[in-house]
Amino acid sequence: MQKQKFVIWLCVTIIATTAIYLSEAIRLKSEPVIAPSTEAKKVAITFDDGPNPDYTPDLLKGLKERGVSATFFLLGKEVEKYPELVEQMYAEGHLIGTHSYEHVNLCNLTDEKAIEQVDKTNTLIEKITGERPQFIRPPFGCWKKNLDYKTTMMEVLWDVDPLDWKTSNSDAVVSRVLKNVEEGDIILLHDASESSVNAAFKIIDELKKEGYTFVTVDEILFD
Numbered sequence: 258m259q260k261q262k263f264v265i266w267l268c269v270t271i272i273a274t275t276a277i278y279l280s281e282a283i284r285l286k287s288e289p290v291i292a293p294s295t296e297a298k299k300v301a302i303t304f305d306d307g308p309n310p311d312y313t314p315d316l317l318k319g320l321k322e323r324g325v326s327a328t329f330f331l332l333g334k335e336v337e338k339y340p341e342l343v344e345q346m347y348a349e350g351h352l353i354g355t356h357s358y359e360h361v362n363l364c365n366l367t368d369e370k371a372i373e374q375v376d377k378t379n380t381l382i383e384k385i386t387g388e389r390p391q392f393i394r395p396p397f398g399c400w401k402k403n404l405d406y407k408t409t410m411m412e413v414l415w416d417v418d419p420l421d422w423k424t425s426n427s428d429a430v431v432s433r434v435l436k437n438v439e440e441g442d443i444i445l446l447h448d449a450s451e452s453s454v455n456a457a458f459k460i461i462d463e464l465k466k467e468g469y470t471f472v473t474v475d476e477i478l479f480d
């Protein structure tokens with residue numbers, strides 16, 4: 258009798274335990290899994306038209322102080338004049354791209370002339386850094402698609418353009434960017450004036466407070 262009771266008790270216990278286990282498993286399975294996001298919001302800050310002996314050194318100093326990596330689209334004719342600034346950019350971890358040799362609209366040139374503008378600049382940069390640029394920001398945003406293949410360059414445009422070159426009011430530039438920027442955006446600025454450099458620092462400080470992380474454009478494009 259005792260043995261029978263024990264067997265019944267054992268069966269009930271096993272069934273009850275299994276039922277509890279199964280119901281818990283079903284509950285866990287049916288609940289959506291909301292993992293806390295550990296991915297930081299990425300944004301890229303880019304500077305065209307340099308290197309500029311008057312503004313690029315201050316910009317590099319401020320970027321270094323903030324631990325920010327930026328992307329520079331350089332003009333070949335300025336690279337030729339200020340190679341030490343290009344060397345510094347590269348050494349400090351910034352990504353270097355091409356912006357043509359002399360700031361021409363590449364769409365108005367023959368393919369041959371446009372390729373010359375790109376290749377000449379790439380060769381100058383490669384001589385300094387040892388690395389041939391892969392990215393081009395064409396002046397005026399105009400790039401003929403067949404040149405992707407002919408130059409093996411990847412075109413990089415922008416998402417946020419505060420027209421910093423048109424004003425000396427850095428606060429206006431900052432507010433235009435902060436109003437429009439979203440995760441994964443590429444911000445366009447120029448290291449060609451004091452107000453642009455100051456705007457860049459304010460933008461970085463503000464967006465960092467909002468949880469953004471600054472990356473180079475390759476990290477946005479290949480994400």
Ligand SMILES: [Zn+2]
Pocket residue numbers: 305306356360396397
């Ligand atoms: Zn430009």
